Amino acid sequence: MTSLFSKPRALTSHITNFKTSRPVIGKLHVATLTLLLFLIAAGIAVTSSLWLNKTTKAFDRPTLVATKPEPELEPPHETGVLVNCTSFLNQNRSGSCSRTPLLNKKKPSHRPTITTIKPVPVRVSEKKSPEDTGSSVDCSSFLNQNRSGSCSRTLQSGYNQNQTESNRSCPDYFKWIHEDLKPWRETGITKEMVERGKTTAHFRLVILNGKVFVENYKKSIQTRDAFTLWGILQLLRKYPGKLPDVDLMFDCDDRPVIRSDGYNILNRTVENAPPPLFRYCGDRWTVDIVFPDWSFWGWQEINIKEWSKVLKEMEEGKKKKKFMERDAYAYWKGNPFVASPSREDLLTCNLSSLHDWNARIFIQDWISEGQRGFENSNVANQCTYRYKIYIEGYAWSVSEKYILACDSVTLMVKPYYYDFFSRTLQPLQHYWPIRDKDKCRSIKFAVDWLNNHTQKAQEIGREASEFMQRDLSMENVYDYMFHLLNEYSKLLKYKPQVPKNSVELCTEALVCPSEGEDVNGVDKKFMIGSLVSRPHASGPCSLPPPFDSNGLEKFHRKKLNLIRQVEKWEDSYWQKVL
Incomplete structure (x- = not known):
């Protein structure tokens, strides 16, 4: 291919060929044509030179690329606190504080390197944070600082310096604390006495310098032990730094076991003194120390909430039906199959084709009720009868406080056991007494008499309900626990020590998220x-x-006389009927 730079030579070649083929052309024509060709060639040369120069300059020009200048690193923004999170994360990938230097207020001499590091995650089974639960337990700190789940590095609550002395007087039933501790008033309590109670105890509890240690011996029925210990932990949160050191054995079963007739009462010494054993109820033949039962903090197996919430629901439940609008019969709903002949006998008092003893008895099947989501067992919805029957089961029954909290009249079948508050209740003031040996006729008379004396009936129901709301508030329950443990500790003749096989227990260890299922x-x-x-x-x-x-x-005589008075009315009634 002919290039642009070879054009003058090509044109000359054509002219030569032209001259050869046309010899007759004159000299003038040849000179003119030659000059013309020269001018054309010169013009082409100049034009090519200019084009080449322009093209070469275009290739020599540097390529300009738009680039952003390198930004300068800004120092960390002021946060208002002297915490250098960047240095902490850069220097310490583990998230602990062992290698984190203390910070000062001087500005660094050089800009720190900003690096994004993800903190080490803590795997938990629950997604809710402490804020989501509405609690004041800092689970994040507990889990981050203490991966083992124990309480050894968990800060315990110190004494509340702002806590003032109370000007409240405790309810009268607090006097029974002195009676329950009377067996050890003269001898005191030795370590050997405490350890003799291990035979039937479920756990040993030691409170030492505000910390709780538990040595477990056997599992209790359901979660009684767990909620009892939970209640004690909450007592320490309510009154931090107030309780002295304590060492005790706790039996979570129903019936008391430390019989008073097995020990010399008149000439008691350290060797023949009974072992101090805590439990939920007592009777006239034993000296077990009575303590509030687990259900005050909830009975999860039958979906009963904590006592403070039940009391509020009871107040609303009572308003659904006024006393005179309620069914004028005696109501009981429960489980009769708990090795209780008295409850089985109560079933014969139900309405039948032969008799109407003014009783309406319902069997509670907790298995089927649980399958239905406990929709028919809310105790706050059972204040629809004028009269409600309380009857013991295998021993004392948790149901007592729920029955008394309704402003219906409690028909109390003669009890043989007592809990920490019920000893102070009086017949015809807080309840109506029912005979155990002839309960059907006794219930029949009670309902007939009270239906004819509705003003007195309402007074009894209201007095019991107010007692439960006022004297058995959770504040008083905690105060009873405090005074019982405090008076008990005064009897100890030794310095409690941490048991060898015990574990430390704290609120965080029980409620903070952890791997797997809930604890126990x-x-x-x-x-x-x-x-x-x-x-x-x-x-x-x-x-x-x-x-x-x-x-x-005087107290015992008054109670006995009132019961006898009711029995006389009852005997007179049946003599007239028969």
Whole structure:
């Protein structure tokens, strides 16, 4: 191919060929044509030179690329606190504090390298944070600082310096604390005495310098032990730094076992003194120390909430039907198959084709009720009868407080056991007494008499309900626990020590998220519901003095006389009917 630079030579070649083929052309024509060709060639050369120069300059020009200047690293923004999170994360990938230097207020001499590091995640089984539960338990700190799940590095609540002395007087039933501890008033309590109670105990509890240690011996029925310990932990949160050191054995079964007739009462010494054993109820033949039962913090197996919430629901439940609008019969709903001949006998008092004893008895099947989501077992919805029957089961029954909290009249079948508050209740003031040996006729008479004396009936129901709301509030329950443990500790003749096989227990270890299922089958939502979020503003109520000999005798005599009065009315009634 002919290039642009060879054009003049090509044109000359054509002219030569032209001259050869046309020899007759004149000299003038040849000179003119030659000049013309020269001018054309010169023009082409100049044009080519200019084009080549322009093209070469275009290739020599540097290529300009738009680039952003390298930004300068800004120092960390002021956060208002002297915490250098960047240095912490850069220097310490583990998330602990062992290699983190203390910060000062001087500016660094060079800009720190900003690096994005993801913190080490803590795997938990629950997605809710402490804020989601409404609690004041810092689970994040507990789990981050203590991966083992123990309480050894968990800060315990210190003494509340702002807690003032209470000017409240404790209810009268607090006097029974002195009576329950009377067997050890002269001898005191030795370590050997405490350890003799291990035979039937489920756990040993030691409170030492505000920390709780538990040595487990055997599993209790359901979650009684777990919720009892939870209640004690909440007591320490309510009154931090108040309780002295304590060492005790706790039996979570129903019936008391430390019989008083097995020990020398008149000439008691350290060697023949009974072992101090805590449990939920007592009777006239034993000296077990009575303590509030687990259900005050919830009974998860039958879906009963903590006592403070039940009391509020009871107040609303009572308003659904006024006393005179309620069914004018005696109501009982429960489980009769608990090795209780008395409850089985109660079934014969139900309405039949032969008799109407004014009783309406319903069997509670907890298995089927649980399958239906406990929709028909809410105790706050059972205040629809004028009269409600309380009857013991294998021993004392938790149902007592729920029955008394309704402003219906409690028909109390003669009890043989007592819990920590019921000893102070009086017939015709808080309940109507029912004979155990002839309960059907006794119930029939009670309902007939009270239906004819509705004003007195309403007074009894209202007095019992107010007692439960006022004197058995959770504040008083905690105060009873405090005074009982405090008075018990005064009897110890040794310095408690941490048991060899014990574990430390704290609130965080029970409710904070952890791998796997809830601890010991405990549903944490029941515990969270009864969590003490902060120390109480004031101290516990003032413990009343013990009964004097005459005062206690008068109390028992008054109760016995009132029961006999009702029995006389009943006997007279049936004599007229028959």
